[in-house]
Amino acid sequence: MYLVKTPVLISKLMSKSLIWNIPTSEKKIYLSFDDGPIPYLTMEILKILADYQAKATFFCVGENAKNYPELMDRIKDDGHLIGNHSYNHLSGWKTPVSNYIENVTKASNYIDSNLFRPPYGQINYQQIKHLKAKYKIIMWNILSGDFDKQLSNEQCLFNVLQSKPGDIVVFHDNEKSREKVLNVLPQYLAHFTDLGYEFCSLTPLL
Numbered sequence: 001m002y003l004v005k006t007p008v009l010i011s012k013l014m015s016k017s018l019i020w021n022i023p024t025s026e027k028k029i030y031l032s033f034d035d036g037p038i039p040y041l042t043m044e045i046l047k048i049l050a051d052y053q054a055k056a057t058f059f060c061v062g063e064n065a066k067n068y069p070e071l072m073d074r075i076k077d078d079g080h081l082i083g084n085h086s087y088n089h090l091s092g093w094k095t096p097v098s099n100y101i102e103n104v105t106k107a108s109n110y111i112d113s114n115l116f117r118p119p120y121g122q123i124n125y126q127q128i129k130h131l132k133a134k135y136k137i138i139m140w141n142i143l144s145g146d147f148d149k150q151l152s153n154e155q156c157l158f159n160v161l162q163s164k165p166g167d168i169v170v171f172h173d174n175e176k177s178r179e180k181v182l183n184v185l186p187q188y189l190a191h192f193t194d195l196g197y198e199f200c201s202l203t204p205l206l
């Protein structure tokens, strides 16, 4: 079970250390892609983003960043930001604090960024305490559900069409989400571009 929109109460409870959106009245949406980079899909996503002059933040898994340095370069060359998503996509709830921090540090050898997003959004208080000295910890307030095999393309599009100014929106740069991302992303970008929105990377946080 997961929630498309993060309940206000949950985000307020943890809002001191975690970033859920970028408050603004400007028509800006902060797109993000988790779990890449991977061959083919990352390039296809980059092409779609370029078609709409959209910028995004890619929260990369360290192991993938190590294996595909040329894709990391492409992401940066296209003007997008990168963020750390741990080396092995660990759940903070299932991983002892020291191992978790070690894994994030290992990823930082391949991902030069002060942005971190916990895989599955699962992180505990001690882990936050350690990481926030070095990182801005980025959550989201709109989850596309692109990874969900039960979800139709239409439902996935419906989820992201709820975006408002300043929202942080999550898609995935992984095989499981491939079909939905490639179908939904262009429709989503077209819809909000027509409404005068700009898609931005998380540069305000640097």
Ligand SMILES: [Zn+2]
Residues within 6 Å of the ligand: 034, 035, 085, 089, 119, 120
């Ligand atoms: Zn992830």
